[in-house]
Amino acid sequence: MLDLVRGLCTRVCRRGTLLFTIWLVCTSLLSTAEGATSGGGGAGNTPTSFSTPASRTTPIRVAYQGEPGAYSEKSLRELLGDNVVAVGRQNFEDCYRAVASRECDYCCLPVENSLGGSIHENYDLMLRYDLTICAEHEFRVKHCLLAKPGVKRSDIKYAISHPQALAQCDNYLRGLGIKPIPTYDTAGSAKMIRDRKGLPDGCTPENTAAIASDLAGRTYGMDCLEKGIEDDDTNFTRFLLLGRSGVAQFLNKNVPSKTSIVFTLPNTAGALYKALACFSLREIDFSKIESRPTSASLLSFLKFRSQALGKRSRTRHEIPRFRYCFYLDFLESELDERAQYALSHLREQADFCRILGSYPAKSRLVGPVKDAVDSLKHVQMKREDTLASSLPSDEEETQKLNIGVVGYGAFGQFLGRQMAGTHKVRCIDQMDRSKEADRTDVEYYPMFDMHNFLEDLDVVVFAVPLIEFEDVIKNIAANQLSGKLVVEVCPLSAHPKKILLNHLGGDVDILSTHPMFGPSDRSGTIDDDAHLKYSWDGQPMVYDMVRVSDVRRADSFLSIFEQARCQMVAMTAEEHDELTADAEFVTHLTGRILDRHMLPATPVSSREYAALCDVAEMTSGDTLDMFYGLYKYNPKAKEAMAKMRENLARIERQLAGKEAYLTAKAELQNSERQKLLAETRHLLEQIAFDDASVAVRKTRGAGSASSRSPSSPSNRITSSRPSRSAATPSKGGPLAPKKPVAGSRPTSGAKATSPSTGGNKRQK
Numbered sequence: 161m162l163d164l165v166r167g168l169c170t171r172v173c174r175r176g177t178l179l180f181t182i183w184l185v186c187t188s189l190l191s192t193a194e195g196a197t198s199g200g201g202g203a204g205n206t207p208t209s210f211s212t213p214a215s216r217t218t219p220i221r222v223a224y225q226g227e228p229g230a231y232s233e234k235s236l237r238e239l240l241g242d243n244v245v246a247v248g249r250q251n252f253e254d255c256y257r258a259v260a261s262r263e264c265d266y267c268c269l270p271v272e273n274s275l276g277g278s279i280h281e282n283y284d285l286m287l288r289y290d291l292t293i294c295a296e297h298e299f300r301v302k303h304c305l306l307a308k309p310g311v312k313r314s315d316i317k318y319a320i321s322h323p324q325a326l327a328q329c330d331n332y333l334r335g336l337g338i339k340p341i342p343t344y345d346t347a348g349s350a351k352m353i354r355d356r357k358g359l360p361d362g363c364t365p366e367n368t369a370a371i372a373s374d375l376a377g378r379t380y381g382m383d384c385l386e387k388g389i390e391d392d393d394t395n396f397t398r399f400l401l402l403g404r405s406g407v408a409q410f411l412n413k414n415v416p417s418k419t420s421i422v423f424t425l426p427n428t429a430g431a432l433y434k435a436l437a438c439f440s441l442r443e444i445d446f447s448k449i450e451s452r453p454t455s456a457s458l459l460s461f462l463k464f465r466s467q468a469l470g471k472r473s474r475t476r477h478e479i480p481r482f483r484y485c486f487y488l489d490f491l492e493s494e495l496d497e498r499a500q501y502a503l504s505h506l507r508e509q510a511d512f513c514r515i516l517g518s519y520p521a522k523s524r525l526v527g528p529v530k531d532a533v534d535s536l537k538h539v540q541m542k543r544e545d546t547l548a549s550s551l552p553s554d555e556e557e558t559q560k561l562n563i564g565v566v567g568y569g570a571f572g573q574f575l576g577r578q579m580a581g582t583h584k585v586r587c588i589d590q591m592d593r594s595k596e597a598d599r600t601d602v603e604y605y606p607m608f609d610m611h612n613f614l615e616d617l618d619v620v621v622f623a624v625p626l627i628e629f630e631d632v633i634k635n636i637a638a639n640q641l642s643g644k645l646v647v648e649v650c651p652l653s654a655h656p657k658k659i660l661l662n663h664l665g666g667d668v669d670i671l672s673t674h675p676m677f678g679p680s681d682r683s684g685t686i687d688d689d690a691h692l693k694y695s696w697d698g699q700p701m702v703y704d705m706v707r708v709s710d711v712r713r714a715d716s717f718l719s720i721f722e723q724a725r726c727q728m729v730a731m732t733a734e735e736h737d738e739l740t741a742d743a744e745f746v747t748h749l750t751g752r753i754l755d756r757h758m759l760p761a762t763p764v765s766s767r768e769y770a771a772l773c774d775v776a777e778m779t780s781g782d783t784l785d786m787f788y789g790l791y792k793y794n795p796k797a798k799e800a801m802a803k804m805r806e807n808l809a810r811i812e813r814q815l816a817g818k819e820a821y822l823t824a825k826a827e828l829q830n831s832e833r834q835k836l837l838a839e840t841r842h843l844l845e846q847i848a849f850d851d852a853s854v855a856v857r858k859t860r861g862a863g864s865a866s867s868r869s870p871s872s873p874s875n876r877i878t879s880s881r882p883s884r885s886a887a888t889p890s891k892g893g894p895l896a897p898k899k900p901v902a903g904s905r906p907t908s909g910a911k912a913t914s915p916s917t918g919g920n921k922r923q924k
Contacts, residue, residue: 219243219244219245219536219539219541219546220240220244220245220265220266220532220533220536221244221245221247221263221264221265221266221548222236222240222244222245222246222247222264222265222266222267222268222401223247223248223249223254223255223258223259223264223266223267223268224236224246224247224248224249224255224267224268224269225248225249225250225251225252225254225255225269226248226249226345226346226347226348227248227345227347227348227351227376228246228248228347228376228379228547228549229347229350229351229372229373229375229376229377229378229379229380230248230345230346230347230348230372230373230376231270231299231301231346231347231373231397232268232269232270232399233246233248233347233375234299234373234375235268235270235297235299235397235399236268236297236399236401237375238297238299238523239268239295239297239399239401239523239525240268240401240525240529240533241533241536241537242541242546243536243537243539243541243546244533244536244546245545245546245547245548246546246547246548247264247548247549247551248547248548248549252269252281252282252285253285255267255269256285256288256289256291256402257289258551259289259291259402259403259404260289260290260291260404261553262404263551263552263553264551265403265532266294266401266402266403266529267291267401267402268297268399268400268401268402269282269399269400269402270282270397270398270399271283271398271399271400272397272398272448273301273324273395273396273397273398274394274395274396274397275328275392275394275395276324278450278452280452282400283422283452283485283487284454286402286422286516287422287454287485287514288698288725288727290404291402291403291404292402292403292404292405292406292516292517293400293401293402293406293420293516293517293518293519294401294402294403294406294407294517294519294527294529295400295401295407295519295520295523295524295525295529296398296399296400296401296418296519296521296522296523297398297399297401297523298396298397298398298399298522298523299396299397299398299399300395300396301328301390301395301396301397302373302374302387302388302390303325303328303329303371303372303373303388303389303390304371304372304373304374304376304377304384304385304386304387304388304389305319305369305370305371305384305385305386305387305389306350306353306369306370306371306372306376306377306380306382306383306384306385307353307368307369307370307382307383307385308353308354308365308366308382308383309381309382309383310383311365311366311369311383311385312385313336313369313385313386315366315367316336316338316367316368316369316385317338317339317367317368318338318339318340318341318360318362318363318367318368318369319333319338319339319340319341319368319369319370319371320340320341320342320343320349320352320353320359320360320363320368320369320370320371321340321342321343321346321349321370321371321372322342322343322344322345322346322349323342325346325371325372326340326341326342326371328390328391328392328395329371329389329390329391330391331391332389332390332391338369341360341363343360346370346371346372346373346376347372347373347375347376347379347380349370349371349372350370350372350376350377350379350380350382351380352370353365353368353369353370353380353382354380354381354382369385370382371389374387379543401519401529402517403529405528406517406518406519407517407518407519407520407526407527407528407529408493408494408495408517408518408519409495409527410526410527411493411495411518411519411520411526415520415524415526416491416520416521416522416524417491417492417493417496417518417519417520417521418447418489418490418491418492418518418519418520418521419489419490419492419493419494419499419515419517419518419519420487420488420489420515420516420517420519421487421488421489421490421503421506421513421514421515421516422485422486422487422488422513422514422516423435423485423486423488423506423510423511423512423513423514424454424483424484424485424486424510424511424512424513425484425486425509425510425511426509426511431509432486434509435486435506435509435510436449438502438503438505438506438509439490439502439506442498442501442502443498444490444491444492444498444499444502445490445491446488446489446490446491447489447490447491448487448488448489449486449487449488449489450486450487451484451485451486451487452484452485452487453482453483453484454483454484454485455483455697455698490502491521493518494515494518495518503515559712559713559716560582560583560584561583561584561618561619561713561716561717562583562584562586562616562617562618562619563579563583563584563585563586563617563618563619563620563621563717564585564586564587564588564613564614564617564619564620564621565579565585565586565587565588565602565621565623566587566588566589566620566621566622566623566624566632567588567589567622567623567624567625567632568587568588568589568593568596568597568602568604568623569589569623570678570679571623571649571678571679572587572589572621572623573593573596573600573679574678574679575621575623575649575675576597576600576602577600577601577602578696578720578724579720580600580601580602582720582723583720585601585602585603586602586603586604586605586613586617587602587603587604587605588604588605588606588607588609588610588613589604589607590607592606610636610640611640614636614640614641614644617644618644618645618713619644619645619646619647619713619717620641620644620645620646620647621647621648621649622646622647622648622649622650622656623649625783625785625786625789626650626651626652626655626656626786626789626790626792626793627785627788627789627792628785629648629650629655629656629659629789630659633659633660633663633664634663638663638664638665638668641664641668642665642667642668643667643668644668644669645668645669645670645671645708645710645713645714645717646660646664646668646669646670646671647671647672647673647717648660648671648672648673649673649674649675650674650789651674651740651744651786651789651790652737652741652744652789652790652793652794653672653673653674653702653704653733653736653737654733654734654736654737654793655793656672656733657670657672657704657706657733660672660706661706661707666707667709668707669707669708669709669710669713669714670706670707670708671703671704671705671706671708671714671717671718672703672704672706672733673701673702673703673704674701674702674703674736674740675699675701675702675721675726676699676700676701676702676740677696677699677700696721696724696725696726697724697725697726698725698726698727699726699727700726700727700729701718701721701726701727701728701729702729702731702736703718703728703729703730703731704730704731704732704733704736705730706733737794741790741794741796742794742796742800744790744794745790745791745794745796745797745800746800746804747775747779748779748787748790749787749800749801749804750775750779751775751776751779752779752787754772754775754776755776758776759772759773759776761773
């Protein structure tokens, strides 16, 4: 009993420092209890130390890709030690699945090579699986020429290995006249020579060598004829250790840290510059930045996750043909103050941002990883005990299900074609769907043969309209569904879930699902290529295990979507409807309002118009029954329609108000124009009248001047002097006689009043 409790404590000690402290306390208490039980209980009884025997220590299991002895295994042993259990997997995704399913604690995978570049598959898989980076290791790749014992280098005619390894040793092989032949794996090549199986044509263990690691040579009993045969001695591969929980909380200022993130940006000018400025302005250094195209389905799922978390996209533009994700490593912990401000700033600009992990740099270990590795340092384990080629899930054969689809319309056919690839599928429908069933490799049953249809079925999928769901369930006897897994795939899940719980007994398993994707053509049939046109990769598959007793059967059914690389989202039916019901209804309502006739095809169109055409195209084929189900079982549907009518009325009022304003403005401008023209006309007339008056005065002045004699002395004298203005009369008034000017001659007809001398002269 004490060993069992200690084993449980050991399993949880890797969860964190607090649990690890609890483990130490429990170990001490249990050791004291053991001493008391055995009758010791004195000062001579020493508590059990941290270095416990192998039987009391649970080794950590680490998945890697490849055969035993591969470079990935050697890398993980350099990082974690020789006492971890290395579990070889066939491909990278199997490694992720092993950790996600808790069959392994960690996985050690390559992400980039100094000569070959990045391994993009592992970057994409990090987005698909919620694993976190716990450590990194820069592994020096040293190729070895391995041969069967007794074979000399001069006997070698062929070299087999992975194509990349052969390319890295090309000059060496050319110098020896050895012909390279590519195979699936480096360590696997050594295994082929040892087992004499699978060798290429012409190759024998006596004339063939393998290029692999020295660990592969020791694993398969091969002789190392030469070590370090690569052409470039700067060949390094960077490995990442991925786990289910991170180690950021165990980092401190004394440990050099690194953080890896991935983000997407809106398609706007300067978006990348602004994103990088979030870090450069805070003097945070980068160690890597890379961008690469990512599938549209994966980005759609990332957008779905961001919106589910309350993140709204900063742009409504259509996603461009090449869709890029940016991968960035910076030399700070995500918990540092500067990094927190930078990441917060980046999230304001990015459409999607995820922290892949904060971890110690340069092959250091912290937290539960270091604790687990340290606990195994003094444990003696044999080589065969540290290798595992299979997991419990590998020994379980995939359960082949008998699946029946009730309702074989467009969506039923869409699901049936995919399920028929790995399971036996039959269908039933009110209409004759025999031709569609033959085209999708599905067995068809008419509606009156429901009893034979349900016989020996493992899973019954109801792909019927939402408003018909309750009637279909009631028309099937409850005992006919006994012991089966009933799956509903309606667009709304809460109502079908309630019906199934009310009408089916406890011996019926219930799985509520909503594949949030489907065929582009919903007219009732799909052609042979329609299924291939629409990828399930990255599409969200929401499911709720309402009542499941046979978990293996339910997992086998869900694995259909998981193997198609759907993003599995566990969510209750009520949460699903709360998040998606309104959006689904508004989308289909908009599509039905627009329809195809309001959106004619044009040779040139905007992105917005193309998006509306897509909505109308996807929803125009939906039946009224399907749309009515969205309306009836969504309590906010009427409110949404009222809101849409209100918005439409508001838009009409805005347009009418704008039109009235422009009309009044035009009339006002017209009246103002007429008034302005009248004033202008009046001013022109006044100016013309003034000009005419001036001309008349000038004419009169010229006429009075010409009436005077030009030879008269008095006229000449008078005209040579400035005349007094008529507007300024003399002091005597306008009719007062002018006074003679001194020294002037009298005018004609006037008597001279000059002195006598003057008169005498004239008389003379």
